[in-house]
Amino acid sequence: MDKKKVGSVLVVGAGIAGIQSSLDLANSGYKVYLLEQTPSIGGTMAQLDKTFPTNDCAMCVMSPKLVECGRHLNIEIITNAELKKVVGEAGNFKVEVTKHPRYVDEDKCTGCAACTQHCPVTVALYPIEKDPIFLKPEDRTKVDAILEKYKDMKGNLLPILQSINTEFRYLPEKIIKYVSQEQNVSLSKIYQIATFYNTFHLEQRGKHIITVCIGTACHVQGAPGLIEAIENELNIKVGETTRDMNFTLETARCFGCCGLAPVITVDEDVHGKLKRADIPKIIKHYKTMEEKQDA
Amino acid sequence: MAYRTHLMVCTGTACVSCGSFKIKELLEEEIKKQGLDDEILVVGTGCQGFCAQGPIVVVQPDDIFYQLLSPEDIPYLVEEHFLKGRPVKKMMYTPPGEKTHIPTVNEIGFFNKQRLIALRNKGLIDAEKIDDYIGRDGYNALIKILTAMTPEDIINEIQKSGLRGRGGGGFPTGIKWEICKKSEEFPKYIICNADEGDPGAYMDRSIVESDPHAVIEGMLIGARAIGAEQGYVYIRTEYPLAISRLEIAIEQAREYGLLGEDILGKGFNFDLEIKQGAGAFVCGEETSLIHSIEGISPEPSQRPPFPAESGLWGQPTNINNVETWANVPRIILRGADWFSSIGTEKSKGTKVFSLVGKINNTGLVEVPMGITLREIIYDIGGGVPNGKKFKGVQIGGPSGGVVPASLIDLPVDYEKLTEVGSMMGSGGMVVVDEDTCMVDLSRYFLEFTSDESCGKCTSCREGSSAMLEVLTRITEGHGKEGDIEFLEELGYAIKDASQCGLGQTLPNPVLSTIKNFRHEYEAHIKDKKCPAHVCKALIDFHIDADKCVGCTVCAIKCPVKAISGNRKEVHIIDQSECIKCGICKTVCKFDAVTVE
Numbered sequence: 001m002d003k004k005k006v007g008s009v010l011v012v013g014a015g016i017a018g019i020q021s022s023l024d025l026a027n028s029g030y031k032v033y034l035l036e037q038t039p040s041i042g043g044t045m046a047q048l049d050k051t052f053p054t055n056d057c058a059m060c061v062m063s064p065k066l067v068e069c070g071r072h073l074n075i076e077i078i079t080n081a082e083l084k085k086v087v088g089e090a091g092n093f094k095v096e097v098t099k100h101p102r103y104v105d106e107d108k109c110t111g112c113a114a115c116t117q118h119c120p121v122t123v124a125l126y127p128i129e130k131d132p133i134f135l136k137p138e139d140r141t142k143v144d145a146i147l148e149k150y151k152d153m154k155g156n157l158l159p160i161l162q163s164i165n166t167e168f169r170y171l172p173e174k175i176i177k178y179v180s181q182e183q184n185v186s187l188s189k190i191y192q193i194a195t196f197y198n199t200f201h202l203e204q205r206g207k208h209i210i211t212v213c214i215g216t217a218c219h220v221q222g223a224p225g226l227i228e229a230i231e232n233e234l235n236i237k238v239g240e241t242t243r244d245m246n247f248t249l250e251t252a253r254c255f256g257c258c259g260l261a262p263v264i265t266v267d268e269d270v271h272g273k274l275k276r277a278d279i280p281k282i283i284k285h286y287k288t289m290e291e292k293q294d295a
Numbered sequence: 296m297a298y299r300t301h302l303m304v305c306t307g308t309a310c311v312s313c314g315s316f317k318i319k320e321l322l323e324e325e326i327k328k329q330g331l332d333d334e335i336l337v338v339g340t341g342c343q344g345f346c347a348q349g350p351i352v353v354v355q356p357d358d359i360f361y362q363l364l365s366p367e368d369i370p371y372l373v374e375e376h377f378l379k380g381r382p383v384k385k386m387m388y389t390p391p392g393e394k395t396h397i398p399t400v401n402e403i404g405f406f407n408k409q410r411l412i413a414l415r416n417k418g419l420i421d422a423e424k425i426d427d428y429i430g431r432d433g434y435n436a437l438i439k440i441l442t443a444m445t446p447e448d449i450i451n452e453i454q455k456s457g458l459r460g461r462g463g464g465g466f467p468t469g470i471k472w473e474i475c476k477k478s479e480e481f482p483k484y485i486i487c488n489a490d491e492g493d494p495g496a497y498m499d500r501s502i503v504e505s506d507p508h509a510v511i512e513g514m515l516i517g518a519r520a521i522g523a524e525q526g527y528v529y530i531r532t533e534y535p536l537a538i539s540r541l542e543i544a545i546e547q548a549r550e551y552g553l554l555g556e557d558i559l560g561k562g563f564n565f566d567l568e569i570k571q572g573a574g575a576f577v578c579g580e581e582t583s584l585i586h587s588i589e590g591i592s593p594e595p596s597q598r599p600p601f602p603a604e605s606g607l608w609g610q611p612t613n614i615n616n617v618e619t620w621a622n623v624p625r626i627i628l629r630g631a632d633w634f635s636s637i638g639t640e641k642s643k644g645t646k647v648f649s650l651v652g653k654i655n656n657t658g659l660v661e662v663p664m665g666i667t668l669r670e671i672i673y674d675i676g677g678g679v680p681n682g683k684k685f686k687g688v689q690i691g692g693p694s695g696g697v698v699p700a701s702l703i704d705l706p707v708d709y710e711k712l713t714e715v716g717s718m719m720g721s722g723g724m725v726v727v728d729e730d731t732c733m734v735d736l737s738r739y740f741l742e743f744t745s746d747e748s749c750g751k752c753t754s755c756r757e758g759s760s761a762m763l764e765v766l767t768r769i770t771e772g773h774g775k776e777g778d779i780e781f782l783e784e785l786g787y788a789i790k791d792a793s794q795c796g797l798g799q800t801l802p803n804p805v806l807s808t809i810k811n812f813r814h815e816y817e818a819h820i821k822d823k824k825c826p827a828h829v830c831k832a833l834i835d836f837h838i839d840a841d842k843c844v845g846c847t848v849c850a851i852k853c854p855v856k857a858i859s860g861n862r863k864e865v866h867i868i869d870q871s872e873c874i875k876c877g878i879c880k881t882v883c884k885f886d887a888v889t890v891e
Contacts, residue, residue, distance in 0.1 A: 154608070155590030162532070162573060192592050196749070198574030199532060216495030216689065216725045217651035219739050225876060232854060253576070253743065255533065256497030258651035259309045259346025259658055270312035276878055277852065 010035060010095055012083055015043025016062055019069050026074035034069070035097060036079045042066060133178045142167055143175055147182055157185060157193060161200060170201035198253070206241040206248035208286050211265045215254030218262040222276070226262055227251065229279040246290050247283075298336040300377065303353040303418050307342025307504050308497075308536055310349035315339075318350045318364050325373040335377055341505020341540070343418035345405055347657035348388065353418055358399040361386045391655050391677060405656045408675050410637065410663045412645045413461075413621040416506040422540050425547040428508040434553060436624035437515050441561040444627075449520040450476060453623070455631035457643035462488055462579070462616030463694065463720045464796070465642075465709040468623075471613060475603040476521040478611035483523040486607070486614040487514055488584060489530035489537070492576040493692030494743065496723030498647040499617040501659050503530070503537040506621065507544035511554070511567065513620030516627055518565045521613055525566060529584050532571045541569060576693075576747035580795045581606075581614045583749070594751045595795035616721070618647055638664035642708035652689075652725035655680050664708045668698065671707070672726060683728040687811070691720025693740045693747075694800035696807025697733065716807035718800065732829035733812040734819050738766040740804040748797065755798030758789040762805060772832040774820030779809060828890040831875045835891050838879075840865045842887035849879035849888065 007030070011022045014036035022032045034041065045051070048058040069075055078099060085096040104115075135143065146163045150156035160179065165171055171194055180187045194200040210230060214223050227249075231237055234247050241248040257263050260272025264282075271282055304310075304319040322337045343351055348362035359382055361372065368386060375383050387396040388403055397403050411417070420427035428434070440449050454469030475483065487510060491499040503510060514526050530538055545567050548554040556564045570588050572578050578587045580595045585607050587593035606612025622644060626634045635643045642664040648671065651657050655677035662671060668688060672678065679685045687699045696717035698705060705711055709719050727736065745759035762785055765778050786802030793799050809816060818824045825833040838849075838858075845863040850856075857873045860866030868879070880888040 155588055157590040158573060158587065159571070162571060189592075193590075196575055196592060197572075200573065214494070216692065216723065216736075216739070217657075219494075220652050220725060220727055220731050220736070228874075228876065229854075252533065253492065253574075254494040254497070255308070256491075256500045257309045257312050257346070258495055258497060258649060259349065260312060261651065261657075263312075272312060275881065276876060277881070 007031075007091075008033060010083075010093070013037075013043070014041035014069075014077065014079070016045040016065070018043070019062070019065050022075050023065065023069060023072065026072050030074065032072075032075045034075055034077045035081055035083060036077070037082055039080050039102070041069065041077060041079065133174060133181065135174060135178055139168075139172075139175065140178075143178060147179070157183070157190070161190070161194060165200050169205055170203060172204075173202075204241070204245075207246050207290070208267055209248050209250060209265075210283075211250045211252045212238075213253075213255050213257070213261070213263045213265075214251045215256075215258065215261075217258035218254075221261040223262040225276045226264060226274060226279060229276045230264075230283070233280055233283050247286070298334055300335045300357075301355040302335060302337045303340045303343075303355055304337060305341075305343040305349060305351040305353075305418065306339040307346070307349075307501055308534075309342065309346035310351060311536065313349040314366070315350035317366055318352065318369065321366055321369040322352070322373065325370050326377065329373055329378050331373075331377055338421045339423075340418045340420065341416075341422040342501035342659060343505075344409075344414070344501070344659040344661075345403075345656065346659065347655070353400060354382075355419075357382075358401060360388055360398070360400045360403060362388050391680065404674050404677065405658065405660070408666075408670060409661050410645050411661050412625050412634075412637075413502055413509070413618050413647055414505065414659070414661045415625070416509065417501070418505070420506070422505055422507055423543050425508060425544065425551060428506070432628060433508055433624075434512055436627035437512055437553065438559065439627055440516055440519055441559055441563060446476065446520045446522065449516060449627070452627060452631045453520070456626045456634040457631075457638075457641075458619065458622055458626060458634065459642065459709065460616060461618035461622070461646065461722070463691065463718065465719060468615060468619055471603060471615070472517065472520050474601070475611050475613040478604055480611050481522075482525060482610055483521055484607045484610055484612045485514055485518050485521065485523045485526045486581075486584065486588075486612060487526065487528040487617060487620055488579065488581070488614050489528055489534075489617045490572045490579045490584060491531060491534075491617075491721060492579045492747075493694075493721050493723045495651055495689075495725045496649045496692055496721050498649050498659055498722050500531075500534050500537050502617050502621050502647070503534070504540055507537075507541045508548065509621040509624060510541075510617055511544060511548055513615075513623035514567065515553070515558070515565055516623050517613060517615065517620065519563060521611075523613070524564045525568070527568050527570050527588060527607075529570045529572060529578070529588060532573055538569065538571065545569070575749075576743070577749045577795070577797050580797060583795065584614065585612065594749045595797075597794060618722075639706065639708045641710055646707070646719070646722055648722045648724045650676050650724050650726070653679050653683065653728040653731065654726040662707070665706045667704050667706055669703045671724070672703070676726065679726065679728045683730060686727050686729055686731060686733075689717075689725040689727060689736065689804070690723070691718040691803070692723045693744050694718060694796065694803055695720045695723075696803045697727070697736070697811060698807075699811040716803065716810055718803065730827055730829070732770075732825055732827035733808040733815045734766065734770055734825075735827075735829045737805045737808050738763065738770055741766055741801070744797065744801040748801075752793045752795075752798055754789050754792035755794075755801065758785055758792075758798075759801055761785060762789075762802065766805070769816065769819050770825075770830040770832070772819075772823050772830070774816075774823075776820070778820055779813065779816050782806075783809060834875060835870060836868050836873060836875060836877070836879060837889050837891065838866050838868060839887045839889055842885050844885055844887075846884070848882050848884070852878050852882045854878065 009025050009030045010033045011018045012035045014034050022034045026032045045058050045062055051058050080102055081097050081099040084098050087094050150160050212227050234242055236242055238249050238251055262274055263272045306315050319339055326332050326335050350364050352361045372383050375381050384396045387398055389396050400406050450469055450472050458468045459465045489499050554566055577583045578593050581602055583593045583595040602612040638644050645661050645663050647661045649659050660675050685700050687697045689697045698717050712719050741763040745763045748755045748759050750756045782805055786806045789802050790799050818826050828834050843865045847862055850858040855872050855874050857869045858866050
């Protein structure tokens with residue numbers, strides 16, 4: 001085989017895969033045309049916080065590659081362009097590319113971003129497709145009422161989520177997506193708030209919520225033993241729900257009933273000054289209550 | 296209508312948990328039955344402080360204190376005391392280890408050493424009635440500042456009084472107000488920080504539950520001084536009773552024209568709104584709290600700019616703690632000189648502590664600054680229960696440290712506590728005895744702070760989990776030489792490199808216990824022993840053959856059936872099955888189960 005390298009390569013899409021392929025090809029001596037639909041190279045990876053499996057920060061991985069790609073003499077980047085037509089066969093292709101106008105002189109622009117900051121209108125480069133979300137009519141009325149209540153309030157996201165959390169006892173995924181669309185807040189922002197505070201739950205919870213106080217007073221008076229006893233009794237861990245959906249075990253940082261330490265609450269009922277040996281009796285009480293209801 | 300006797304039923308959260316609403320209902324019923332309902336009035340008050348003895352009823356004006364009441368006691372109590380006039384001795388308080396009953400509030404050690412300013416109305420008024428508050432000089436301070444004082448006078452008075460922030464930092468309140476007043480931006484906001492996140496501390500909740508109008512009046516005075524027209528109370532959602540009492544109080548104040556527009560016809564406008572937190576410890580930090588109200592991710596931001604210059608929605612904002620606000624009306628009414636006569640040189644006034652943990656009289660106490668720990672723990676708290684040895688007191692929650700038993704004569708004020716490696720914090724005092732393991736306690740606090748770290752600063756996020764990892768390893772019996780030094784080094788690094796108070800103080804529990812209880816760490820690491828018998832990996836349960844009588848109670852109660860033995864024979868614990876729950880030790884009547 002002839003070892004002399006001839007011809008050139010077109011790489012379509014300048015995401016991390018396209019960039020890496022271009023670099024590999026260019027370093028092997030091919031002339032590379034790197035085609036990209038959006039105005040800049042980089043793709044989705046640039047938006048990621050961390051990458052699998054090393055948890056490295058995405059930009060740390062890719063920025064050297066971006067720079068190298070931009071400077072490589074064998075790579076010609078064609079951004080803001082689309083592939084229209086490919087004819088020919090392996091080894092001899094002809095392609096037709098439409099380059100969209102940029103309205104900015106590419107030779108003079110240094111990418112200082114001053115113009116984007118001052119432009120009065122914003123255009124989403126990656127428009128998010130909005131799927132219509134179907135809620136049960138009764139859920140929808142409830143959520144709409146909550147949204148209406150906090151419509152004019154400054155900083156209303158937290159109270160909205162709190163009301164939904166109280167109403168549904170957790171934050172159901174569908175409803176959160178609906179709120180995200182209606183309020184025009186990104187899902188990631190809602191998720192950030194929902195995971196920051198201890199009040200919010202992202203999974204459905206059981207009928208009875210058993211909360212063990214793990215404040216300092218309760219800790220020194222034996223709360224860890226109570227948790228262990230409840231875990232053994234119900235065969236679940238903290239944060240989990242029994243399979244019959246009757247009990248969820250949670251912990252809380254201090255109810256402020258330190259005089260009764262150690263304390264647990266089951267729903268609204270407070271049980272104080274407990275010993276480990278008291279736990280089976282308490283749980284049995286609620287279990288029989290459930291059985292009676294079923295019967 | 297005048298009543299001859301008032302029954303003050305404590306309806307703070309702790310007493311409510313013990314059934315005090317039921318007690319109140321029964322009292323009313325029983326009094327009606329006896330035809331005394333036009334002579335005796337039953338009043339539901341806020342927390343009276345002596346939470347360990349709840350439910351509590353105080354008979355006024357005789358000052359008689361009834362405690363640990365159960366619904367069955369009520370008919371007898373009403374008949375004996377209120378119909379026949381014979382106070383019921385067996386329902387009165389008896390100090391542990393003594394036999395004589397103490398009939399009146401003022402004779403009980405827990406109460407008579409206290410000095411009440413912020414909690415002065417506790418147990419005396421119905422928190423849901425504004426008239427009760429007004430009857431006790433309420434809103435007189437507001438009238439005074441609106442008629443006789445300029446905003447400058449107010450700030451001077453507060454500065455002269457030496458009042459310092461009660462939330463933990465201890466920054467002089469007057470200076471804070473002055474900075475905010477000087478700012479030219481409008482509108483200005485004031486915020487009451489009731490996001491009491493310290494585990495083991497509940498004084499803010501109690502103040503709001505027992506005297507919400509004092510907080511509102513304090514905020515009105517603050518608003519007048521700095522020129523704000525809108526205020527917020529940021530309160531934990533875990534405190535439903537406090538929230539509802541505050542809502543009622545705000546509504547009543549509006550009705551009386553004490554909130555809203557043109558207050559008392561003096562052209563002063565101010566209104567209050569409640570914002571509920573959602574359970575994040577870091578939200579007690581002021582910039583983080585502001586972000587939470589704004590509805591964005593509540594991570595703290597760099598100071599300066601301080602909130603006094605650029606706070607809520609970029610406007611000048613003044614934040615004070617509940618207890619600070621509750622002190623303000625008294626200072627205005629009785630004067631800065633009176634206030635500054637109480638306390639020590641740099642710490643004036645009183646401080647409310649929640650005295651909890653291994654102590655006889657659990658509850659809420661307000662004491663003058665400079666009182667010694669000995670007075671708090673022995674005279675007020677009644678000492679450590681069950682004859683155990685007092686080991687130390689953890690002050691200031693996850694940001695504070697442990698003061699060892701050897702420093703029991705330390706006067707309590709901001710400076711002295713900081714000197715010994717602890718801090719005032721919001722005022723949680725958790726007493727620990729010989730059965731508390733200091734390494735486990737440090738691990739507990741680090742578990743809390745590493746969970747609550749918002750994750751913005753690497754030093755706090757990664758540092759806390761690294762410390763937790765080492766501490767967990769030590770408590771599990773895998774401690775190594777050099778672990779203590781590593782914890783110290785890491786601790787100081789986290790203190791230096793973190794942005795907000797959470798990170799700057801989170802190593803304190805570890806550093807202070809290493810300083811004062813280094814031998815416990817060493818015992819865990821070198822001898823693989825837990826001196827307090829807490830860390831499960833380092834203890835074994837044994838049955839003492841000389842003491843065991845073969846009663847089988849332990850074998851029956853053991854949840855994993857690890858104990859075997861026939862009736863009337865010595866029992867034995869199968870170490871491979873034992874989960875070290877300690878139930879056998881608690882149920883054994885012959886003290887035959889030993890821990891090593």
